[in-house]
Each structure stands twice: as C-alpha cells, then as structure tokens.
Amino acid sequence: MSAPISLADLTDLASAVLERAGTAPAAARSVAAALVAADADGLASHGVSRLPAYADQVASGKVAGHAVPQVERVGAAALRVDAADGFAFPAVDSAIAEALAMLPTAGVVTAAIANSHHFGAAGYAVERIAAKGAIGLAFSNSPGAIAPWGGSKPLFGTNPIAFACPRAGDQPPLVIDLSLSLVARGKVMVAAQKGEAIPEGWALDAEGHPTTDAKAALAGTMLPMGGAKGAALVLMVELLTAALTGSNAGFEASSFFTADGPPPRIGQLLVLINPGPLSANRFAERVETILTAMLAEPGVRLPGSRRLSLRAKAEAEGVTIPPALMTTLLRYRDGA
Amino acid sequence: MSAPISLADLTDLASAVLERAGTAPAAARSVAAALVAADADGLASHGVSRLPAYADQVASGKVAGHAVPQVERVGAAALRVDAADGFAFPAVDSAIAEALAMLPTAGVVTAAIANSHHFGAAGYAVERIAAKGAIGLAFSNSPGAIAPWGGSKPLFGTNPIAFACPRAGDQPPLVIDLSLSLVARGKVMVAAQKGEAIPEGWALDAEGHPTTDAKAALAGTMLPMGGAKGAALVLMVELLTAALTGSNAGFEASSFFTADGPPPRIGQLLVLINPGPLSANRFAERVETILTAMLAEPGVRLPGSRRLSLRAKAEAEGVTIPPALMTTLLRYRDGA
Numbered sequence: 001m002s003a004p005i006s007l008a009d010l011t012d013l014a015s016a017v018l019e020r021a022g023t024a025p026a027a028a029r030s031v032a033a034a035l036v037a038a039d040a041d042g043l044a045s046h047g048v049s050r051l052p053a054y055a056d057q058v059a060s061g062k063v064a065g066h067a068v069p070q071v072e073r074v075g076a077a078a079l080r081v082d083a084a085d086g087f088a089f090p091a092v093d094s095a096i097a098e099a100l101a102m103l104p105t106a107g108v109v110t111a112a113i114a115n116s117h118h119f120g121a122a123g124y125a126v127e128r129i130a131a132k133g134a135i136g137l138a139f140s141n142s143p144g145a146i147a148p149w150g151g152s153k154p155l156f157g158t159n160p161i162a163f164a165c166p167r168a169g170d171q172p173p174l175v176i177d178l179s180l181s182l183v184a185r186g187k188v189m190v191a192a193q194k195g196e197a198i199p200e201g202w203a204l205d206a207e208g209h210p211t212t213d214a215k216a217a218l219a220g221t222m223l224p225m226g227g228a229k230g231a232a233l234v235l236m237v238e239l240l241t242a243a244l245t246g247s248n249a250g251f252e253a254s255s256f257f258t259a260d261g262p263p264p265r266i267g268q269l270l271v272l273i274n275p276g277p278l279s280a281n282r283f284a285e286r287v288e289t290i291l292t293a294m295l296a297e298p299g300v301r302l303p304g305s306r307r308l309s310l311r312a313k314a315e316a317e318g319v320t321i322p323p324a325l326m327t328t329l330l331r332y333r334d335g336a
Numbered sequence: 337m338s339a340p341i342s343l344a345d346l347t348d349l350a351s352a353v354l355e356r357a358g359t360a361p362a363a364a365r366s367v368a369a370a371l372v373a374a375d376a377d378g379l380a381s382h383g384v385s386r387l388p389a390y391a392d393q394v395a396s397g398k399v400a401g402h403a404v405p406q407v408e409r410v411g412a413a414a415l416r417v418d419a420a421d422g423f424a425f426p427a428v429d430s431a432i433a434e435a436l437a438m439l440p441t442a443g444v445v446t447a448a449i450a451n452s453h454h455f456g457a458a459g460y461a462v463e464r465i466a467a468k469g470a471i472g473l474a475f476s477n478s479p480g481a482i483a484p485w486g487g488s489k490p491l492f493g494t495n496p497i498a499f500a501c502p503r504a505g506d507q508p509p510l511v512i513d514l515s516l517s518l519v520a521r522g523k524v525m526v527a528a529q530k531g532e533a534i535p536e537g538w539a540l541d542a543e544g545h546p547t548t549d550a551k552a553a554l555a556g557t558m559l560p561m562g563g564a565k566g567a568a569l570v571l572m573v574e575l576l577t578a579a580l581t582g583s584n585a586g587f588e589a590s591s592f593f594t595a596d597g598p599p600p601r602i603g604q605l606l607v608l609i610n611p612g613p614l615s616a617n618r619f620a621e622r623v624e625t626i627l628t629a630m631l632a633e634p635g636v637r638l639p640g641s642r643r644l645s646l647r648a649k650a651e652a653e654g655v656t657i658p659p660a661l662m663t664t665l666l667r668y669r670d671g672a
Contacts, residue, residue, distance in 0.1 A: 074443055074613035074614060075413075075441060075442050075443020075444065075610065075613060076412045076413060076441055076442045076443065077411075077412060077413035077442045077443050077444045077445070078442070078443025078444050078609075078610070078613065078614055080613065080614050080616065105411060105412055106411050106412045106413045106414065106442070107410055107411020107412065107413050107414025107446065108411065108413045108414050108444055108445070108446040108607070109413070109444070110443065110444040110609060110614070112614040112615065114615075114616070135575075135576070135580065147633070148630045148633060148636045149636065150633070150635040150636045150637065151630070151633035151634075151635060151636040152633065153629075153633055155626075155629055155630065155633075161569070161572075163572045163575070163576075165575055165579070174575075176568045176569075176571065176572050178565045178568055178569070180565075182562075208635075225561075225562035225563070225565045225566065226518075226561035226562030226563075226565070226566050227561070227562075229514045229516075229561045229562070230561065230562055232512045232514055232639050233497070233512075233514070235512065235626075235630075235639065236497075236499040236512050238626060239471075239499070239501055239510075239623060239626065240471070240499075242622055242626065243501070243611070243615065243618075243619050243622035243623045243626060244471065244609065244611055244614055244615055244619060245614065245615060246614075246615035246616045246617075246618030246619065246622060247622075249622070249625065249626050249629070251629055271444070271607065273414075273446060273580065274411065274414070275579070275580055277410035277411060277414060277416065278410060278414055278416050278446070278448040278580055278581065278582075279448065279450075279579065279580055279581060279582035280416065280450070280582045281582075282579075282582030283579055283580060283582065286578055286579035286582060286583075286585070287575060287579045289585065290491075290571075290574060290575065290578065290579060290585050293489075293491055293585070293587055294484045294487070294491065294571075297483070297484060297486070297487035297488065297489055297491075298487075299486040299487060299544075300484045300485065300486045300487040301486065303568050303571065
C-alpha cells in the first residue's frame with residue numbers, strides 16, 4: 001500500500017506524462033483534470049490507469065497531441081465540434097464553454113463532437129454543465145463490444161448515457177452516468193486473467209451463444225443491460241453519436257487501449273437545456289420534491305451519492321494509486 | 337371474429353366518440369388519428385381500446401375537451417407548451433409544428449409540454465418529426481408504477497423513451513420506442529384476471545419483495561428494465577418531464593384510466609435535431625452504413641419492422657376490433 005497522493009500532485013504528474021509523450025500543455029491539463037476527477041470519484045478504470053495507453057497513442061500519432069478543436073456554429077443553437085483526432089476532453093471543454101454562452105438566448109443547445117477519442121467518465125461532462133445551472137445530457141459511442149439484438153458481431157460500443165441537473169441551494173448536481181452493457185467489459189477481462197467463470201447473462205461467445213467462459217466472452221460480445229430494450233438504446237446512442245456527428249461507428253473504430261492503427265474517430269453528443277423558462281421557473285422545486293420523495297423511502301440512495309463521498313475524501317486526503325501504476329507513470333514522465 | 341374496419345372509418349368513429357363526450361372537433365380528430373395509428377401498428381393497448389376511458393374523462397371534466405394548447409417561445413430554440421389539462425395529442429401536434437418551423441435556423445429545438453395527459457405510443461410523435469427530415473427524441477412521465485431502486489413505493493411512471501430518424505431515399509423513418517418497465521403493466525393485469533402467476537423479476541409486492549402473485553404485483557410496483565441502470569433511466573426521464581416541464585411527478589399524477597380525480601397534469605419533452613449541418617452532411621450515409629451492418633447479421637431485425645408490416649396490412653385491409661369493444665364504441669358514439 002503506497003501513500004496517498006494529493007489530487008493537485010496527481011494532476012501535475014498526469015499532465016507531465018502527457019506532455020512528455022508530445023501532448024500540447026493545454027490539452028494535457030484538460031486530460032489530466034478529467035482522469036484525476038475519475039480517480040477522485042472512485043472510477044479508477046477511467047482514471048490515471050488510462051495514462052500509459054493515452055501516452056503511447058500520442059507517441060505513435062494515433063492521438064494528435066497538438067490537435068486544436070474546431071468549434072463551428074451551424075445554427076442558433078447548434079455547434080459542430082471537430083476534435084481533429086485529438087483527445088476528447090479538450091473538444092468537450094470547448095463545446096461546453098461555447099454552448100453555455102449560447103444557452104441563455106437559445107434555451108437549448110446541442111454540440112456534436114466528431115473525430116473524437118475516449119469520452120472518459122461521461123458524468124464528468126454533464127456535471128460541469130449542471131454546475132453552471134443547466135441540464136446536461138451526453139452520449140458517446142465507443143469501439144465495438146455489443147452485438148445488435150439477435151446477432152453475434154460486436155458492432156456497437158458500450159455507449160454511455162449521462163444526465164445531470166442542478167439542485168436547489170448549494171447542493172451538488174445530481175448526476176446519472178451509465179454505460180449500456182450489463183456489466184463493464186473490464187470485469188470479464190479480470191475473470192479471464194484469473195481463470196474464473198463469469199455469470200450467465202453477461203456475455204455471448206463469438207457464435208452469439210450465452211457463455212460463462214470469460215475467454216470465450218472476450219472473443220464474443222457483451223450483453224446490453226435490459227435485453228432487447230437495452231439493445232435498442234445502444235442503437236439509439238450509436239445513431240446520436242456516430243451518425244449525427246458524422247463519425248465512425250463502433251465496428252469501424254480502433255481501440256482506445258492500443259497505440260497502433262488509425263485514430264478511433266468516434267463521436268459524442270452534448271445537449272444543454274436551460275430549465276428555468278421551460279418549467280415556468282418550477283424546475284428547482286420539482287427536482288427537490290422528487291428527490292425528497294425518493295429519500296423518504298428506506299434503502300433508497302440518490303445516484304452518485306457514493307461518488308460524492310469518495311470525492312470529498314479524495315479532496316481531503318488524496319488518492320492511493322497502485323504502486324506498479326505509479327512506477328509506470330513516473331517512468332513515462334521521466335522518459336526512462 | 338368481426339369484420340375488419342378501415343382506418344378511415346375507425347378514425348371517424350373514434351372522433352365521433354370523443355366529440356359526443358364533449359371534445360372539440362379538432363382535438364377529437366387529433367386524438368382519433370393517434371389512437372388509430374397505434375391500432376394500425378399492432379399496438380392495441382394504445383389504440384381505440386383507450387376510447388371509453390378517454391371519453392369518460394372528458395365527460396367528467398378530468399380532461400378539458402375544449403382545451404386550447406398554449407405555445408410560447410421561451411428561447412430561440414425552446415418552446416413551452418401548456419396542454420391546459422386537455423389531451424396530450426393536440427399539444428404535441430402544436431409543439432411539433434412550431435418546433436419544425438424553428439428548426440432550420442436553430443439546429444435543435446426542445447418543447448416542454450406541461451399539464452398534459454397520456455402520451456399514447458411515444459413513437460407516434462417522433463416518427464412524424466423524422467418524416468420531416470429531423471431526428472426526434474421524446475420522453476414522457478406517467479402515473480406511479482415503478483419504485484426507485486431499493487424502494488417499494490411506485491413513485492415513477494413507466495416513462496417511455498422514443499427516438500426516430502430519417503432514412504435515405506424514400507424509406508420510412510427508423511423508430512425506437514420503449515417504456516422503461518421490464519414488461520407492460522397490462523400483462524400483469526391480464527395474469528391477475530386469469531388467476532395466473534407471473535414470472536419472477538417482473539414486479540415487487542407492496543413491501544418491495546419479489547413476487548410471482550399477479551394480484552400482489554398490482555398492489556406493488558413494476559420492476560424497471562435493466563435493474564439499477566434502468567431505474568436510473570426512469571429517474572432521468574422523470575426529471576426531464578415532470579421537473580423540466582413543471583408538471584406532476586408520477587406519484588402525484590392521477591390515473592389515465594379512471595374518470596374521477598383531478599387531471600393527471602404530467603409532462604412530455606420533445607427534442608428535434610436537424611442532422612445535416614451537425615454531421616457535415618454525412619448523417620444519411622452513416623445511418624445506412626450502420627443499419628446495413630446490422631442487417632448483414634443473420635437473425636437481426638431493425639426496430640419497428642414488425643410494426644411497419646402490420647401497418648401496411650392495416651392500410652390495405654383495415655383492422656379488426658374486438659366485438660365487445662366495437663359494441664361499446666358504438667354505444668358511446670350514439671350516447672346510448
């Protein structure tokens with residue numbers, strides 16, 4: 001067990017790793033902030049554990065480290081953002097800033113982000129929108145992992161949906177963030193490494209048959225949450241991202257984990273909504289009425305409550321990074 | 337087995353039933369068209385089987401038969417629509433017409449529909465948006481049927497999500513339409529009437545425990561599709577509808593089936609997106625690439641394909657209405 005590292009120090013380290021690999025300083029800061037925020041929230045799979053793969057992709061040119069996101073207004077309420085084969089986070093930052101500026105007059109703004117990369121924890125984007133008083137919705141596609149319902153080929157990604165809304169007073173936003181696979185593919189990878197079986201219902205083998213063999217599952221597809229209905233949502237997100245942004249579909253996208261191949265060029269869609277006028281200024285009262293009714297039920301917790309308590313602890317005490325990962329990050333930073 | 341009735345004749349009959357109960361002619365036509373479209377698509381539970389309950393609600397004043405939807409622009413891309421305690425369909429019609437007019441300059445338009453009633457088949461709204469070349473997203477809440485995850489009280493509705501997008505050439509739009517309960521509550525009602533058990537996993541009893549007793553399930557709650565993730569989507573839709581439109585939450589809303597009590601005053605949210613500029617005019621090609629990849633898989637069908645084939649048959653041959661229902665509709669029409 002290594003000692004915790006403060007979030008500020010971890011952000012500096014992450015940024016240095018990315019810069020060393022050839023990422024522009026501003027982009028490196030944006031990516032580092034997103035990854036460290038995930039670690040602070042207990043989402044280690046979307047945290048600095050991604051850095052070695054990210055750095056390798058910058059070094060190989062699969063991610064353009066000096067890409068400058070291009071933001072174009074294509075309507076009074078619509079932005080087309082070209083991530084230009086760079087990381088997703090700087091493009092998302094630019095999209096949110098421009099969309100928030102348009103929102104008071106527009107009422108709703110959408111930003112379609114094309115030629116993009118790993119979205120990270122989808123809640124990170126929408127929470128920052130909600131912190132500015134707006135509702136945020138976000139969708140991303142990702143490399144193929146899930147088959148269409150009835151099929152066996154991993155055409156679509158695990159395609160997250162995220163939602164956040166502001167709350168009354170100084171309460172933090174409510175954040176909902178879910179990927180559309182029943183379980184994360186990482187759980188199957190862990191089972192395969194340990195030689196353990198996986199529960200039926202998680203995955204199909206390469207022929208499209210249910211399997212409890214983790215290795216067969218990795219060669220096959222992940223099952224969506226919610227069966228056929230969930231598979232329909234996976235398709236909806238694919239159309240709202242790959243098609244609406246003019247980007248690659250899951251089955252066309254290269255891996256987020258390896259340095260070889262072309263850029264993944266996937267898509268993200270953001271929707272920002274100003275709730276005041278649409279709700280005749282009843283939004284805040286309605287949200288609190290609904291959440292109060294939920295919390296009056298024994299055993300009910302609000303989505304994100306565990307994440308927020310972990311974050312508070314991380315802000316006070318830092319986070320603990322596995323020693324092997326820390327050694328790797330220091331090696332990347334020092335170019336050793 | 338009674339003889340089929342043409343869609344035009346069924347629409348006339350439905351409209352007459354609603355007018356007889358006190359619905360304004362234009363509203364009656366709007367509601368009738370929506371219900372008959374559902375019957376044509378094989379969605380009888382959202383078709384003219386609803387008419388007796390609808391007519392009773394107009395007669396009792398629970399639905400304002402002469403309500404005129406109020407459409408107000410609250411932003412360059414945002415509409416607030418007050419259904420004014422009337423049926424949802426005329427308010428949705430007004431919202432779509434105004435939103436489509438704003439869409440070419442805005443790029444995205446949202447319409448928040450307040451003080452509304454049963455949304456019907458959610459795909460009906462978005463399909464008409466997609467038929468005009470835009471992407472449509474729709475959400476509705478509904479009277480309490482699903483508990484928050486970990487709870488036992490039916491706070492939230494079955495809260496449908498619908499999506500439609502245009503397709504290349506003269507192909508009909510792709511429509512995705514799903515409610516967020518694992519199965520429709522109507523299936524539990526049928527089992528209860530027959531004295532049959534229901535499969536585990538469909539519902540909880542009033543204490544929040546899994547049950548296979550259909551009567552206990554009716555006194556309890558329906559389980560969401562997709563477990564905890566689905567429950568999070570239910571909450572997301574509740575916040576996008578009840579809260580964002582300033583309307584009743586599921587647990588505050590009266591039944592769509594009974595004539596007593598106050599109006600349900602629930603909410604709907606529509607989002608219309610112009611895909612051309614956002615996708616750099618790649619949308620149509622991307623959609624067809626994705627759907628072609630799906631259909632290349634043996635055993636995969638596109639969402640809505642069964643619905644479209646039933647519709648073609650209904651347009652050619654009419655639909656068959658159960659004799660008891662037809663007798664009831666004629667009695668309502670004739671005020672007997």
